[in-house]
Amino acid sequence: MSDTDPAAAPAPAASALPALRHRLSTRIISLSLAVLLVVLGMISGTLWLSWKLEGAGAAINDAGSLRMRANRVAIELALAHVGRANDLAAQAQALDTTLALLKKGDAARPLFLPDEPAIHAQMTRVTHDWQQRLRPLAVAGASPAAYIAALPGFVAQADRLVGMIEHDSARKTDLLRLSQTALALMACIGTVAVIYLLYLWIILPVLRLQDGLRRMAAREFSLRLPVESRDEFGTLSEGFNRMAGELQGLYHDLEARVAQKTAELERHNRDLETLYEMAAFLNQAPDAEAMAQGFLARVMRQFDADGGSVRVLDSRHGRMHLLAAAGLPAALAEADSCASANGCHCGDATREAVIAIVDLREAARAGAADETPCGRDGFQSLAAFRIESQRGATGMFALHFRAPRKLPPSDRQLLQTLAQHLGTALEHLRLSATARQLAVVEERNLVAQGLHDSIAQGLNYLNLQVQLLDDAVARDDLAETRELVPMLRHGLEESYQDVRELLNNFRSRLGTGELRPAVEETVERFRRQCRTEAALAIDERGGAWPLSPEQQLQVLFILQEALSNVRKHAMAAHVAVALSHGRDFRLVVQDDGEGFDPDELATRADAHIGLSIMRERAARLGAQLHVQASPGSGVRIELVLPAGSHGAARRDRSANPITSLTLPSETQP
Template sequence: MNRPDAQIADSVDQPALRDRLSTRIVASALLALLVVLSMIGWTLWLSWQLEGAGAAINDAGSLRMRANRVGIELLQASAARPAQWHAELQAQRDTLSRLQRGVPSRPLFLPNDAAIRAQMQLVERTWMTQLQPAAESTLQGRDHTAYLRALPVFVQEADHLVQMIETDNAGKTTLLRMSQAVLLGIACVGTLTLIYLLYLWIISPVLHLQEGLRRMTAREFGVRLPVESRDEFGVLAYGFNRMADELEGLYRELEDRVQQKTAQLANQNRELGALYDMAAFLNQPTDIDTLCHGFLQRVMQQFNADGGSIRVIDPLGEKLHLVVSEGLSESLEETEHCMKVDACFCGEATKQGVVVIRDFRKLPQPEAFHCAKEGFQGLAVFRVVTRDEVLGSFSLHFRSTHEVPAAEAQLLETLGQHLGVALDNRRLSAKARQLAVAEERNLVAQGLHDSIAQGLNFLNLQLQMLDSALGREDLKEVREIVPLLRTGVDESYQDVRELLLNFRSKLGQGALLAAVEDTIARFRRQTGMAVLLQVDELEGAPLPPEQQLQVLFILQEALSNIRKHAQASQATVEINNRRDFEMVIRDNGRGYEPAEVAERGERHVGLHIMQERAKRLNASLVLDARPGAGVSIKLVLPQTARQAA
C-alpha cells in the first residue's frame, strides 16, 4: 500500500469525507440496518398476513356452522321464533360481507390469491341465490326441503374455501420460518464481519498507537508510526509523528521552558497577591483619605514607582482635583492640584485605557514640563472607574525611563477599578446614611406636626380668644378659656415626653417583649385605661433589633392615637410571633367612617407615619374602623421579609 503522507500533510486536521473512519462506520451501520429492517419488515408482513388469514379461516368456518344452525331452526320452525331466524340470517350476511371486504383493524382478510377469491365468490353466490331465498320462503310458511337440499352443497364449498386458505397459510408459515432462519444467518455473518472490520479499522491502529505511546513513554523519541490509511487513524498517526518531532525539540529546550513558565507563574502569583492584598485593604472600614493613601503606597511599592498621585473629577466633569500624593514636591503638588481632564489623559493610549507618557518634550502642557524639571522621566496615568463611569485617575511617576508591559497595565487598570468600586461604595454608604437620617427626620417632623404643632395651634387660638376677652373685660369667658389653656399645655407636655421617650428607645436582641410591656405600662399610668396584652411567641425566632424598634414605634404611635382621638375605655394588644409576625391593636372607642373621612380630604398624620414605618419593614398595615365600633390596626410581617437575626 502506498503511504499517503503527502495527502494527509495537506489536511492534517480533518481527512476527506470519503476517507473518514466515521463515514465507513456509518455507511456499514446504515447498510446493515437497511438489511435488518427489510427482513424484519418482511417477517412482520408475513405475520400480519397469517394473522388476517387465520381470522378469515375462523369466519369461513362459522359460515358452515351458522348454515347448519339455520337448517336446524327450520326443522324446528314455529311461529314464536321468527326474530331469531332473522338474526341468524343477518349474521350470515355480515360474515360473508366481512370476508369479502376484509377488516384490517382486526386484522381479517382473505389471502391475495385469485383462486381463493373465486371460491369465496362461489360460496357467497350459493348462499345468496339458493340458501337464503329457501330460508326466507320457509319463514313465510312454505316447505323447507329446498333449503335442506342446497345445504350440503354450500357446506362443501365452504369447506373447500377453508382448505384453500389453510393451504395458503401453510406456505406463508414455511416462508416465515425460512425468513427467520435467513435473518439469523445475517445476524451471525454481520456480527463476524463487524468484529473483523472493527479490528481492521480501530483495534489494529489503536494497538499500533499504544505501542508507539509505550515506546514514547520510555523516552524513545525516535519512534514513528506507519501511516497506512487516510482516515482519522492515519491523521492521528501523522500527528503522532509530528508530536514526536516536536517532543524531540522540546526535550532539548525543556529546562529553558520550565524556567520561563516558573517565572510566568511567579509573576501571576505576584499579581494575584497584589490583587488580594489590595482588595482586603479596600474592604476595610476607613475614610477616603486613608483609603487613597494606602492604595497609592501599595501601588508604588508594587511597581517601583518614585512618585504618585490620585485625583478625582469634580461634579461638573471638567477638572481633576488632587486628593493624595506621594513622592512629589510641594511645587509640583500645587501645579497639579487642579488639572483639566484633557491635560491628564493626553499621551499614548494603550488598549487597556492606560495613558503612558514617555517623552515630556513632546507635550506642550506646563504640568509635563514641571514633572521633567522634578527629574521624572516617565509617567503612567490610569483611570479610576466604576460601573462604566470615570471617577478620576491615579498616576505613577518614574525617575528613569520605564516601560509598562501589557500585563502590568492590565493589572493596574484592574486596581483602578477596585479603587473606583471602593470609593463608590463609600459614597453610596454616606448617601444611604444621609437618606436614613432624612427619613427619620421626616418621621420626627410628622410626629411633631401631629402632636406638638396641633397643640400649639390650639393654644394660640385660645390665647387670641383670651386676649380678646381681656380687652372686653369678659371675666366669664376668661374663666372658661383658662382651663382649656391648662388642658392644652398638659397635653402638649405629655406629647413632648412621649416623643422624647420614643426617640430614646433602643432595643437589643430579643428585647421587644420587655419594651412592649414598658410602653403599655406607661400608657396605663398616663391614661388610666385598661390595656390587655396577649403574646404568643413560642414558635417564631426573635426579630432583629432594627425591626423590633420599628414595631415598637408603630405600637407607640397607635397607642398615642387611642389616647388623643379614640375616647376609649379599653384596648387590646395581640402579638403572634410564628412563621409570620403579627401585631394587632384594638380599642372600643368611638371609631370613625373611613369613607367619610376620605371624602372630606382629611389626612391622619399618625396613620401615615405608621404606614411609612410598615413600608420600611416590608410589612402590611391594615386598618379596620367603624363608627361606634372602635378601631383595629393589624401589622403583618411575612416570613420572607424577616431579616436574619
C-alpha cells in the first residue's frame, strides 16, 4: 500500500478507543449496577416486612398472654382470700412487665407493636384499664368477686388489641407476598431485557464478525461490515474493513508470491537431495581418486558444467596436484600454470575465504585472454571453490562453462557446502590410512612381545641346556648327558607347543571367567620347568565385576613374564603367587632369590626388556605396577587394577580395534 494512504496512517490516540460513555464495558457495568440496585431494594423491602411481621407475631403472643396473666391474678387473689399460700405479687408484677415490654418494644427478639396510631391507642387503653381498675383491686386485697367482675372488660380490651395487631400483620403479609411476586416478575422481565440488550450489544456484532470471517475465508474480499456503534465492536468492524481492504490489495500478487516460494522450496529440496546423495557417495568411495571423480561427475551434472577438475594442495611446495578432471583437454588439465598455487584463478580459490567467481570475458577485453589457459580453450566462465577440512585449505575444485554463466548466491552456497563435504571425506580417508598404519605398527609390536614372552624364552632355555650338554660331553660325563637329553627333548616339544599356541592365540582370546584355570596352568608349568617351589593363592570372594578377556590376557602375560624372570635370574628357592579380586584386582609375585639393584638396572644400557614389557602391559590395562627389589632380598612385583578401571578398559578396547588384538599366552620349556 502507498505510504500516503490515509487508511494506513495511525489513528490519533484520542480515537484509538471509543469514548468512555460509548464503550460497551460502560453500558454493561451501568446495566449491571441498575439491576443490582433494584434487586437490593426489593430484597431490603422484603427483609424489612419480614422483620416487622416477626415483631408483630411476638407482640401478638405477649398481648394474648395478658388474658392468661389477668386470669392467673384472679386465681392467686382467691387463694389469698381463703388464707392459702399464693403468688399474687409476682403475677401482678409479671403482667406489669409484659405491658411495659409491649409498649417499649425489643428489637433484639424482635418485639414491637405495629406503627399504627389506633393500635397504640388501644394499647394505652389496655394499660390504663389494668393500672386504674384491676391492679388496685388485686393489690388492695379486695374480694375476688370485685376483681372478677372487672376482669371481662380488661380481657375484651386485650382481645381487641390482639385482633388489631393480627389485622395489621395480615395486611403486611399480603404486602410481602405482593412484593415477592413483583420481585419474581421483575427478575423475569429483567432477565429478558438483559438478554435482549446483550444480544444487541454483543451477540449480534459477534455474529456479524463471524459471518464476515466466513465470507472472508471464502475469498470474498470486497465484503465490508456496517459500523453502527462507536463501542469496541464498532472499532473491530472498522479494523475488519481495513483488513479486508489490505487483503484485497495483497491477493492480487499472492499467486506470484506462492509461485516464488514454491520455486524456492523446490530448490531447497533439490539442494538437500544433492547433499544427501553426495554424502552417501562420499562415505562409500574406496579411495581418493574414485571419490574425486564421482564427486566431480555429480556436481557437473547438477550445474550443467562443461568441464571440471579437483586438485589437492601441497602447501609445503606451493603446488596443486590433479586428483580428477572431466570435460577438460589434457593440456589444460595438466597445465603448468594450474599446477602452481599462485599461477591461476584456481590457486586463488585456495587462499581466499570466499568462493572465487571469474568471468573470463572481462579478461579477454582487457587483452589478457591469452594468459588464461581456460580462455584459450574456449571457456568463458569459471567457478572455483576451496576444499577445506579441520587442517585448513586442502585443495580446490573448479567448474568450467563455455557459455557466460553467473551462479546465484544459493548455488554458490550449495557448492561451498559440497566442497566442505569433500574436504571432510578426503580427511577421513587420510586419517583412516594413518590409523591402518598405526594398527600395523601396533600389531608388529604385539607380535614381538608375544615372541619374546614365548618362543624366545624357550629357545634361551634350550640354549642353556645345550651349553650344559656340550660341557657334559666335553667332560665325558655320560650320566649328566643322559639327564640333559630328555630335558632338551622336553624343551623342544614345549617350544613346538609354544609355536602352535602362538598361532592359535592370535585368532582367539580368553573368555570371561577363564583367568583362574590359565593362572593355575601357568604356575604348574613353572613347577615342571624348574626346581623352585611355587605356591599359588587365589581369593575371588570379593564378588567384583569380572575382568574382560583382553584384561585377563594381559594379566596372564605379566604373570608369565614375572615367573620367567624368577626362573632365569632369581636363583630362588621359593616363589609365592597371590591373586585377589575384591574391590580392586591385585596380582603379587614374590620370590626369595638374589634380587637386584633397581638403580643399577636403570643405568645399564641393556635395560631389562621383560620388565619394560610388564610396565607397558600394565599401562595398557590402566593398572599400577610396583616393583620392590634389593640385592639378596628377592623381588616383589605387585599389579593393582583399580575397580573403576574395569569398565573403562573394556570400553577403550571396544572402541579401538587395535588394542583389542589378542596375543598368545607364554609357554616356556
